[in-house]
Amino acid sequence: MAVLARSSSPSSLSKLLRPHSVSSLRSFSSSAADDQRVLTIETSVPFTGHRIEPPSRAVDTTPAEILSFFRDMAVMRRMEIAADSLYKAKLIRGFCHLYDGQEAVAVGMEAAITKRDGIITSYRDHCTFLGRGGTLLQAFAELMGRRDGCAKGKGGSMHFYRKEASYYGGHGIVGAQIPLGCGVAFAQKYSKDGSVTFALYGDGAANQGQLFEALNMAALLDLPAILVCENNHYGMGTAEWRAAKSPAYYKRGDYVPGLKVDGMDVLAVKQACIFAKEYALANGPIILEMDTYRYHGHSMSDPGSTYRTRDEISGVRQERDPIERVRKLILSHELASASELKDIEKEVRKEVDDAVAQAKECPVPDPSELFSNVYVKGFGAETFGPDRKEVRSVLP
């Protein structure tokens, strides 16, 4: 299985280029190719399969890829921390759900797939957007409801989209995106372009009926749909075991195979996503359960400490943090020095601060945007003033 996985040579989200056939380069140990040499790293936790033989724990990667993982995750972490303070400064309105702690899922998934593969997710969508190639400025501008946001400032925190990278966006209602993802997968199957859709949902949404409706349809039609349960162990303020009779979410598809993955290990996520994509294209849907953790509360109004202990959070930070894991990996393989990594983090911090400053300068959308995109222009729609009689305007 590992051999097969390697041949699929996924593209990485990083700006660093990676050759298509990694193994062929291994013999030419030129200095330029040094950071492209293949490293095989074993995941610390084995995959657990449900009705399926799990993939190998040995994951192929390159120094360049590992360094890009570090950087990408550091950007995401920093962005979420900045969003936290912007929310507290009341510059972000609406609701805001932060992803810090779960970065390995977004980054590992991107490393395994192409931008033609679809991703659809819930309202915890900022980092997935960055993973799909969105910029920090677009993200912050959208968070603050500004014109340069990825949805023109009309969506806000829960509604990030990026069509050119097949990012079907953030959805506000728990579990609602899963059937949508299956619809996207059907269109992909029809077009026979070898792409799949990753429909992400949380452990809370795993108890929604529509998941099972969508799963049944996907299995009936053999859709290339990969249902990714980002299990951060708390559905809002309720622990998974209080909300789910069986918290083994990878098994809950019953007739649909599943795979349990250490979602704090970016390499494990990558391996699982390569495996799942291949499986889904050949056989139909599969469930991936990513065992992960969110450091922040469910949303900004949740301090995140009433239903779990602070010790639990700091324990995860110390032992399972996805960024620290990659940092250790880099240091133990001597891919970069500790001070070089610090420099990367400083750089990231500046990048984020600059994007925040730029987004703050950004103007709010034009008032006419309130009425645009409700209907398609020119199809007879008309809008009214408050009294519905005197003031009328044609849709912009």
Add this chain to the structure above:
Amino acid sequence: MATAMALRSFGRRTSIAARGFSGSCETEKAAKDGKPINLFSAINQALHIALDTDPRSVLDHLVGYFLFRCRLIINRVGSLFCAYVFGEDVRFGGVFRCTTGLADRFGRSRVFNTPLCEQGIVGFAIGLAAMGNRAIAEIQFADYIYPAFDQAFTAAPMAYSTKTEDSIVNEAAKFRYRSGNEFNCGGLTIRTPYGAVGHGGHYHSQSPESFFCHVPGLKVVIPRSPQQAKGLLLSCIRDPNPSIFFEPKWLYRLAVEEVPEHDYMLPLSEAEVIRQGSDITLVGWGAQLSVLEQACVEAAKEGISCELIDLRTLIPWDKETVEASVRKTGKLLISHEAPVTGGFGAEISASIAESCFLRLEAPVARICGLDTPFPLVYEQFYMPTKNKILDAIKATVNY
């Protein structure tokens, strides 16, 4: 008053029988014995009272065959059944602290968390209520109620079947009718926060009340203040019909009012004239009442006397009170946060145009949300604000 007290204590003992009173329950308008509390505390008080007055009795430890045989008798005595509160995170107090302390006092068997599954919550509540219990289900935000929409429609009229797929609209609303009164889920109350908060964005601000007003068999109730909320919620809980209680979340902390500490109920389907006037009738509900009131005050400065009516129950609504007022003033303005097209204001407008056609001196005005999705930016443009209402008052009065 003594009779009322006696009735109330009798009601405690015969809780099922006491459900038939919504039209005739006592009204306590003067709240002189109350403490100033905010809206979420008032709701919390009401829930405490509801659980307290509808307790689990010794009888319900009896199970199986005996219970089955005794159901008829027990139904009449009403002592087997019990009130429950459940929903997402309610055991810890809920996101708006409305259920704080309930689990500690009444136990985790009566106050419990559910998974994030709105259709499941409401369907479950219908089943629980169909067994004669008072099921008080919470949907965390009214914006999340749509997965449970189907179930709500069922609660009114349905032949008993094992189907559980539909919820509010197909199950709750039709249970009694389609079973020829053999079954009902009258003990069902769905509590859910609705409306704008100033920065809620698309999915934490909507006002979906009019969808539910299209369903005969449901009651839709929206309070305007803490005192109203407590009395109306207790009425909803004890009403023999399934009801949806929309709580104005903007007012949870903002609205503070003296609320009597004791058990009281306010009548459903009875609008309240909260301000007498002669030039124009203003009708609204929930959080919009405070906006309308401000507009009344402003209008009064310009010599326009507004009569302000809080509809309180949307279905079945108190047509008589509105009609009587319009017959007096000859003009009507309706205001709600939900988009104007297809909002409940349209129903009021049509009914009044029909029954008071010859008395109307100006077209009925509707100052409501715009026909756009609830926006993240420009919420103030969307909202039926005081100035918009004031403009419309003047336009209507000077028509």
